[in-house]
Amino acid sequence: MTGDIREVGELGYPDKTDEYHFAVHLPFDxxxxxxxxxxxxxxxxxxxxxxxxxxxxxxxxxxxxxxxxLVGIGIEYDKRRRLFVATRVEAAIPLLxxxxxxxxxxxxxxxxxx
Numbered sequence: 001m002t003g004d005i006r007e008v009g010e011l012g013y014p015d016k017t018d019e020y021h022f023a024v025h026l027p028f029d030x031x032x033x034x035x036x037x038x039x040x041x042x043x044x045x046x047x048x049x050x051x052x053x054x055x056x057x058x059x060x061x062x063x064x065x066x067x068x069x070l071v072g073i074g075i076e077y078d079k080r081r082r083l084f085v086a087t088r089v090e091a092a093i094p095l096l097x098x099x100x101x102x103x104x105x106x107x108x109x110x111x112x113x114x
Contacts, residue, residue, distance in 0.1 A: 008085065020091040022072060023083040024052065034062045044077040044084045052086045 004025035008016040011023060026044060033039035052072035056065045072086030102108065 006083065011081070011083065013085070016085065020088055021085060022088060023078075023085045026082050026084055032059070044074070045079070047074050047084075048076060050074045052084070
């Protein structure tokens, strides 16, 4: 929906680093759809935990040019700046590995959320 991917370091997020995070600017309420009509962009509020996908689409042929890739996991939306902040998927994969190890050992990681 947008090619405007930004580094969080230049945006002034004190608790985010470019090594682990990026932001996607969502300036549109509607974008051209593949059927020739307009597609209403969903509001990103409450999408934390959802995937951020890289799709390279040829708008002339309306075909995807490369494989669709999961590149991030959405963590927050900055409504004022219309930025969706995500954790880079390569930063999250080691955490998934650790979780699988815990579960396989019969240990569930403790949470401070009740």
